[in-house]
Every structure is written in C-alpha cells, then in structure tokens.
Amino acid sequence: MGGTVFMWSPHENTILNKIVDQLKVVVEGGSYGVAGLPAPADAAELIEFLSSLVQDGSRAMVDLCALSKKAYFAEGIKGSSSIKKVLPSLMKRSEVLKGLYxxxxxxxxxxxxxxxxxxxKNFKDFAWWVPEASNPSVPVEPYELLRRYGADLLGEEVRAGEDPDELAITEGGAAATAYARLQFEDVDAATRLKIREALLRYCELDTLAMVMIVQGWRGLIQP
Structure with a gap:
C-alpha cells in the first residue's frame, strides 16, 4: 500500500492517536463506550496502519491546510483556510473540477x-458540480449538496424526537457529537444506523474534498 495520505489540520493526528488508544484498550480486554463491544478482528492491523499515518509515522499525513495557508489566496475566502471555504472557491474557478464532477x-x-x-461506498450516481438555480455559472457548495442529499434520503423516515439536521451531518462539530453519541449513548438501532450512514457520507465528502482541492490546484498551475 502506498501513496500520499492527506489531512486538513493537525487535529486529525489527534483523532487517530485517540482511536489507536481506544483499540489498545479493547485489545487488552478492556471496554470502551456504552456498548462495551469487543475488539475488532483486525485490531492489530488497524493499530499498525493508523500509527503509520500520524506524526513521525512512516507515512505521516501531509497537511493540505498548512499548504493552503501558505499558497492559496482567492477572492471570497477572506483569508480563511477552512476546507469549506477553499473547496467552494475552487469549484467556482476550476474548469477541471467542473469537467470532472x-x-x-x-x-x-x-x-x-x-x-x-x-x-x-456512500453515494450513487451523484453530481458534485450542480449549478445554482439563480446563477447557473456558479455551483452549489458541496457541503450544501450533502445536506440536501441527507435530507432527501431521510424523507419521511424522521421519527418523533429525531433532529433531521443531526441525521444529515454536514460539519465537523456535528460529526464529532454524532460519533460520541454512538459510543456513549444508548441509541436505538434505527437511529444508530441513520447516524452511522450520515457520518460515512460526511467523512467521504471530507476525504473527496481534499482530492478535489488538489485536482483544482493542479488545474490552476498547469498550462
């Protein structure tokens, strides 16, 4: 297995280290979270893999956020290096991204x-470059598309006591809260599945966003 692994800010190092610590606890016979689930069958391989990606690991992740701070300046992002500002900016400017998505x-x-x-694994026949209804030359922001997609999937399935916004996760704070709920709350199976699927969609877009940004940057600098 090779290739460069991207991250967006050092916080991802922190999260992976925490997951490694959790895996070590359950491997040694302890429990973590409300469910007290046993260690996954591939826990040892996961620990080795995740440890290789963090700082000082053999395949330490490359921080695209740091690169963006140093080298990407565009109208509308107001000096921000948030992935949710950088990606929409590139979607508007990049013919490469428009052509691909x-x-x-x-x-x-x-x-x-x-x-x-x-x-x-989490989207089917999906378009990420979708024109705004009021201005077809400008694309809808990808995280807004994710929100709409999640809401459409939920449809009439939102039950009493469920928050549709919580089940259509589109930003990091909500994702962290949802992940904690799955570990520490006694959530019924149906809600647990919806939260899990929403987390997977959000994580996939966050990963895809970094690929899109690199594709967009390459398109801007290549003749």
Missing part, C-alpha cells in the same frame, strides 16, 4: 467521458 458520475460504475469510473 458535472453530471451524475460520482458513485457510478460507468466512466462516461472520464478515464475511469468514480466509485463510492
């Missing part, structure tokens, strides 16, 4: 005009 090509088994299909 227009049309329902993400999560499709068909490549269409692309070199290869864009497989996804």
């Amino acid at each position: 227009s049309g329902k090509v993400y999560g499709s088994a068909v490549a269409g005009a692309l070199p290869a299909p864009m497989f996804s």
Whole structure:
C-alpha cells in the first residue's frame, strides 16, 4: 500500500492517536463506550496502519491546510483556510473540477467521458458540480449538496424526537457529537444506523474534498 495520505489540520493526528488508544484498550480486554463491544478482528492491523499515518509515522499525513495557508489566496475566502471555504472557491474557478464532477458520475460504475469510473461506498450516481438555480455559472457548495442529499434520503423516515439536521451531518462539530453519541449513548438501532450512514457520507465528502482541492490546484498551475 502506498501513496500520499492527506489531512486538513493537525487535529486529525489527534483523532487517530485517540482511536489507536481506544483499540489498545479493547485489545487488552478492556471496554470502551456504552456498548462495551469487543475488539475488532483486525485490531492489530488497524493499530499498525493508523500509527503509520500520524506524526513521525512512516507515512505521516501531509497537511493540505498548512499548504493552503501558505499558497492559496482567492477572492471570497477572506483569508480563511477552512476546507469549506477553499473547496467552494475552487469549484467556482476550476474548469477541471467542473469537467470532472458535472453530471451524475460520482458513485457510478460507468466512466462516461472520464478515464475511469468514480466509485463510492456512500453515494450513487451523484453530481458534485450542480449549478445554482439563480446563477447557473456558479455551483452549489458541496457541503450544501450533502445536506440536501441527507435530507432527501431521510424523507419521511424522521421519527418523533429525531433532529433531521443531526441525521444529515454536514460539519465537523456535528460529526464529532454524532460519533460520541454512538459510543456513549444508548441509541436505538434505527437511529444508530441513520447516524452511522450520515457520518460515512460526511467523512467521504471530507476525504473527496481534499482530492478535489488538489485536482483544482493542479488545474490552476498547469498550462
């Protein structure tokens, strides 16, 4: 397994280190979280893999946020290096991103005009470059598309006592809260599944966003 692994801010080092600590606890016979689940079968491999990605690991992650702070300045982001500012800025400017992500090509088994299909575990036949209704030259921000997609999936399934915004996770604070709920709250199976699926969609977009940003940057600097 090779290749460069991206992160957006050193906080991701902290989270991976915490997950490694949790895995070590359950491997040694302890329990973590309300469910007290046993260690996963591949816990040792997970510990080795995650340890390789953190600071001083053999494949330490590259911080794209730090690179953005040093080298990417664009109208509208107001000096911010937030991934939720940088990505929409590039989506507006980059013809490369427009060409790659227009049309329902993400999560499709068909490549269409692309070199290869864009497989996804959490989206199917999805478009990430979608024009604003009021201004077709400007795309809807990807995290807003995620919110709409999550809300559409929930549809009539939102039950009494459930918060639709909580089940359509679109930002880091909500994701951290949802992750903690799954560990420490006695959540019923149906709600647990919805939160899990929303977390997976959010995490996939956060990962894809870094790929998109690199693609956008490359498109801006290459002739």
